[in-house]
Amino acid sequence: MPLTLTDIKNAFERINNKVHRTPVLTSSQIDELVGAKLFFKCENFQKIGAFKYRGATNTLLSLSKDKLANGVATHSSGNHAQALSLAARELGVTAYIVMPDNSPKVKIDAVRGYGADITFCEPNLQSRESTLATIVDKTGAEFIHPYDREEIIAGQGTAALELLTDYPDIDIVIAPVGGGGLISGTAICSKGLNSQIKVYAAEPQGANDAYHSFYSGQFVPSTNPSTICDGLLTSLGKLNYSYIKQHVDEILLVDDNEILSAMKLIYERLKIIVEPSSATVFAAVIKHNNLFTNKNVGLILSGGNIDLQPLFDNYSAKL
Amino acid sequence: MPLTLTDIKNAFERINNKVHRTPVLTSSQIDELVGAKLFFKCENFQKIGAFKYRGATNTLLSLSKDKLANGVATHSSGNHAQALSLAARELGVTAYIVMPDNSPKVKIDAVRGYGADITFCEPNLQSRESTLATIVDKTGAEFIHPYDREEIIAGQGTAALELLTDYPDIDIVIAPVGGGGLISGTAICSKGLNSQIKVYAAEPQGANDAYHSFYSGQFVPSTNPSTICDGLLTSLGKLNYSYIKQHVDEILLVDDNEILSAMKLIYERLKIIVEPSSATVFAAVIKHNNLFTNKNVGLILSGGNIDLQPLFDNYSAKL
Numbered sequence: 353m354p355l356t357l358t359d360i361k362n363a364f365e366r367i368n369n370k371v372h373r374t375p376v377l378t379s380s381q382i383d384e385l386v387g388a389k390l391f392f393k394c395e396n397f398q399k400i401g402a403f404k405y406r407g408a409t410n411t412l413l414s415l416s417k418d419k420l421a422n423g424v425a426t427h428s429s430g431n432h433a434q435a436l437s438l439a440a441r442e443l444g445v446t447a448y449i450v451m452p453d454n455s456p457k458v459k460i461d462a463v464r465g466y467g468a469d470i471t472f473c474e475p476n477l478q479s480r481e482s483t484l485a486t487i488v489d490k491t492g493a494e495f496i497h498p499y500d501r502e503e504i505i506a507g508q509g510t511a512a513l514e515l516l517t518d519y520p521d522i523d524i525v526i527a528p529v530g531g532g533g534l535i536s537g538t539a540i541c542s543k544g545l546n547s548q549i550k551v552y553a554a555e556p557q558g559a560n561d562a563y564h565s566f567y568s569g570q571f572v573p574s575t576n577p578s579t580i581c582d583g584l585l586t587s588l589g590k591l592n593y594s595y596i597k598q599h600v601d602e603i604l605l606v607d608d609n610e611i612l613s614a615m616k617l618i619y620e621r622l623k624i625i626v627e628p629s630s631a632t633v634f635a636a637v638i639k640h641n642n643l644f645t646n647k648n649v650g651l652i653l654s655g656g657n658i659d660l661q662p663l664f665d666n667y668s669a670k671l
Numbered sequence: 672m673p674l675t676l677t678d679i680k681n682a683f684e685r686i687n688n689k690v691h692r693t694p695v696l697t698s699s700q701i702d703e704l705v706g707a708k709l710f711f712k713c714e715n716f717q718k719i720g721a722f723k724y725r726g727a728t729n730t731l732l733s734l735s736k737d738k739l740a741n742g743v744a745t746h747s748s749g750n751h752a753q754a755l756s757l758a759a760r761e762l763g764v765t766a767y768i769v770m771p772d773n774s775p776k777v778k779i780d781a782v783r784g785y786g787a788d789i790t791f792c793e794p795n796l797q798s799r800e801s802t803l804a805t806i807v808d809k810t811g812a813e814f815i816h817p818y819d820r821e822e823i824i825a826g827q828g829t830a831a832l833e834l835l836t837d838y839p840d841i842d843i844v845i846a847p848v849g850g851g852g853l854i855s856g857t858a859i860c861s862k863g864l865n866s867q868i869k870v871y872a873a874e875p876q877g878a879n880d881a882y883h884s885f886y887s888g889q890f891v892p893s894t895n896p897s898t899i900c901d902g903l904l905t906s907l908g909k910l911n912y913s914y915i916k917q918h919v920d921e922i923l924l925v926d927d928n929e930i931l932s933a934m935k936l937i938y939e940r941l942k943i944i945v946e947p948s949s950a951t952v953f954a955a956v957i958k959h960n961n962l963f964t965n966k967n968v969g970l971i972l973s974g975g976n977i978d979l980q981p982l983f984d985n986y987s988a989k990l
Contacts, residue, residue, distance in 0.1 A: 628986075666985075671931075
């Protein structure tokens with residue numbers, strides 16, 4: 353049975369007291385600029401700094417005690433690794449995380465800080481998968497895929513559920529697409545609440561496998577993606593593709609320069625830190641402006657985990 | 672009659688529907704780090720991106736129609752210029768702003784964007800004052816000092832009033848000191864609500880005129896201040912000095928490196944943009960940690976107007 357709004361609502365009941373109900377920000381200056389009323393759902397304020405904590409928490413709370421008895425495992429150097437580690441710690445479950453040995457120290461420290469058991473591998477997909485297989489084999493841990501899994505998708509959809517509960521007059525919802533967990537959950541939720549709501553996905557030009565899959569009508573795997581949006585380099589999931597085909601209206605491409613300009617406006621006007629992946633949605637509203645004129649638009653800002661060292665290097669250099 | 676809590680409450684009633692009631696953020700990770708419970712009052716989310724909008728609005732709403740008839744004037748290249756310009760526009764009053772001719776374009780554009788009448792002067796205090804005097808003489812505009820004025824102080828105190836209304840169990844309130852408007856209003860309000868509350872001021876080591884004045888017992892003017900906190904370079908006001916002497920418990924010094932480290936933690940953990948001046952208060956909590964252990968601490972984050980170009984230059988260089 354494919355996921356429906358009911359699954360998102362059940363996920364919300366399950367995780368509600370474990371996740372932050374993130375704020376929704378607005379800016380009259382930004383609204384003037386784009387000629388629409390924008391509602392920014394701030395998942396950068398979510399635990400671990402990204403929406404991923406919703407899906408990880410929902411998945412662990414959906415699994416039986418037996419399934420959790422030997423721990424959970426994944427390979428990731430990004431937000432999913434932190435999300436799974438913290439969600440597991442909160443439930444007293446061991447998290448085994450396979451990370452490429454060239455992962456930034458700040459990310460390794462964060463995952464370790466959440467108490468995960470880290471195994472390093474070579475920085476390629478083959479090594480990640482074979483290392484993970486060995487660990488799962490040895491420990492009996494349950495593999496938690498970062499996006500291609502129904503409990504993950506249902507969890508990610510709760511951000512849109514909160515947004516549309518707070519602002520039921522929203523006409524359009526837009527979320528980024530990478531692996532597709534967030535946009536799938538967002539689309540299932542939004543269309544389930546109101547079939548008139550338009551749902552758009554924003555995707556970087558340099559990692560446009562979802563775009564090609566969506567408009568060609570056949571699943572096109574990602575090859576050599578290149579974008580500043582490190583959270584959107586992953587290849588679209590098969591399960592996610594099926595939900596996107598069914599529930600998403602358009603996929604809007606934006607290039608890295610457009611993403612950076614949008615990100616700067618978010619920093620300057622909203623005074624919040626978001627990672628480049630988050631800025632794709634605002635970049636799409638600016639670039640494809642005619643789709644949004646005079647509409648109430650909900651934008652899911654996916655996360656805020658970004659290396660700020662360059663900014664501080666510059667300040668330190670002034671001292 | 673010196674200002675009391677009643678004046679702050681009156682200011683609040685006057686400006687309440689014109690200013691943002693800014694959010695208060697907390698972080699369990701930060702609390703763990705410092706061994707205290709911190710409540711960050713986010714004036715970086717205030718209109719024009721800083722608390723200054725409170726004082727400017729209160730002042731204009733306190734003045735008679737006659738006084739406002741010929742407009743208002745000030746010299747400033749910073750947040751006060753923007754605050755006065757927007758507050759004046761909201762009331763249909765002309766704002767005359769004297770700005771040094773080397774002011775950053777982004778600040779000139781912001782003031783112009785709020786509809787102010789800008790006059791440029793040479794970048795020194797003498798030229799600023801003489802240019803302002805000429806304009807006041809010619810137009811009959813009312814000069815609005817950025818901090819050494821009672822209506823300004825009362826307006827700035829409303830941030831603490833909101834904070835302590837939302838969190839009445841706060842034991843300590845800390846705010847930055849530059850000219851002294853914010854800390855004066857904060858101290859009058861906090862001690863007026865509860866004389867047991869400790870009030871601390873945070874000041875950059877490189878601009879420590881308030882520190883010297885406070886502990887020597889005589890007013891020491893600022894000479895050659897040097898700090899990354901561009902908002903705290905101004906010299907303490909005489910009126911502000913008298914309120915600080917009466918109501919502030921300690922002035923805590925922090926150096927620029929400590930301020931930068933604290934600012935980075937705020938960016939990384941709270942996911943918000945603040946300017947260096949704002950980070951002084953958190954730097955003081957980290958440095959003078961024994962004063963804060965196990966206390967509930969309210970920190971006024973004064974503003975978020977910072978040039979983010981260095982960060983984006985670095986990102987653009989990667990493309």
